[in-house]
Amino acid sequence: MKIAIIGATGEVGRMMIRNLVEFGVQIDELDLYASKRSAGTSLYYMDEALKVMELTAAAWDKAYDYVLFSAGSGVAKVQAPEALKACKLAIDNSSAFRKDEGIPLVVPEINGELLKGYRGIVANPNCSTIQMVLPLAVLDKLFGLRKVVVSTYQSVSGSGHKGLATLQAQREGCEDLGDYPAVIDLNLIPQIGAWLDDGYCAEEEKMHSETCKILNNDKIQVCATTVRVPVMYGHSISVYAEFEDKVDLKLAEQKLSQAEAINYSANTFTTPLDLGSSNESHVSRLRHGGDEYSLAFWNVAHNIRLGAATNAVKIMLKHAGYEA
Ligand SMILES: NC(=O)c1ccc[n+]([C@@H]2O[C@H](COP(=O)([O-])OP(=O)(O)OC[C@H]3O[C@@H](n4cnc5c(N)ncnc54)[C@H](OP(=O)(O)O)[C@@H]3O)[C@@H](O)[C@H]2O)c1
Secondary structure: OEEEEEOOOOHHHHHHHHHHHHOOOOOOEEEEEEOHHHOOOEEEEOOEEEEEEEOOHHHHHOOOOEEEEOOOHHHHHHHHHHHOOOOOEEEEOOOOOOOOOOOOEOOHHHHHHHHOOOOEEEEOOOHHHHHHHHHHHHHHHHHOEEEEEEEEEEOHHHHHHHHHHHHHHHHOOOOOOOOOOOOOOOOOEOOOOOEOOOOOEHHHHHHHHHHHHHOOOOOOEEEEEOOEOOOOOOEEEEEEEEEOOOOOHHHHHHHHHHOOOEEEOOOOOOOHHHOOOOOOEEEEEEEEOOOOOEEEEEEEEOOOHHHHHHHHHHHHHHHHOOOO
């Protein structure tokens, strides 16, 4: 396969390169692009040092099978439509195209069938949405999902390299807030993204609209409170969900234990530090909510892997007919 990664030097881009190796993808050509800032630097694919190139229009004079974007919305809006001159599928990690009607928003294990015969731009969902919607899709099939109330605990790597650098600098005494609206070290911040008119912030709205789009049901109510916490990698979510039908707890446990990309633990819990290089959505502390029509659980996943790079690489592999 001929692949280009746009934003290769970032947190997500670097993980995409690792995923290609981990999944044993047969690569004929791998081109790495970033901004002018890191052009000329090298990144390793296995034991081969590849030079990072500045992304310019010349990139689309070449032919790729797949172009993976992880360079933010601004770059994606301009360059992803252009990339279609050079490839059949451009997979974008930003929020630029997620709400567009004709553009599939894909978690391969849930709605991967949308990729069949598709050419164009595919949107990769928001990190918190991917990890949460995997178990919710299983439970929705069983009992009919009606409403979800969640609080998230999102790591600083969710803000890219700059988020990690800001926490590290504050640990060492620096007072610079970086891009955050408050101090993050030994603190937490209940705002991720810009404020919206209805009192929610952008990350919360994404969890609502994206969950409905992926589960193909506009009636699902989602009330999210998204919180940035001083954790380096791994997002955690406390989920409360209500259903149309009575919940059979044993059946829910059984189906979650068998589901693809879900790691279900009955008698313990997972923390962000436990994740290592896991590509799964970890579900634990499953219990009834206030009544027999509801469930509560604890959900943890690696935001750079499952929440971004791995989902994007799996979209590519599913489209290409590989199994990751
Ligand atoms: N981090 C997460 O948990 C996460 C989860 C889901 C989705 N995402 C999305 O994935 C994307 C990347 O996130 P990240 O965390 O990897 O960010 P990051 O660590 O800040 O990396 C950003 C990347 O974009 C590149 N870039 C910036 N401006 C560019 C330009 N004009 N042309 C070409 N490349 C450019 C940077 O290159 P330089 O090295 O040259 O600056 C770098 O490679 C964002 O859209 C983000 O919203 C991130």
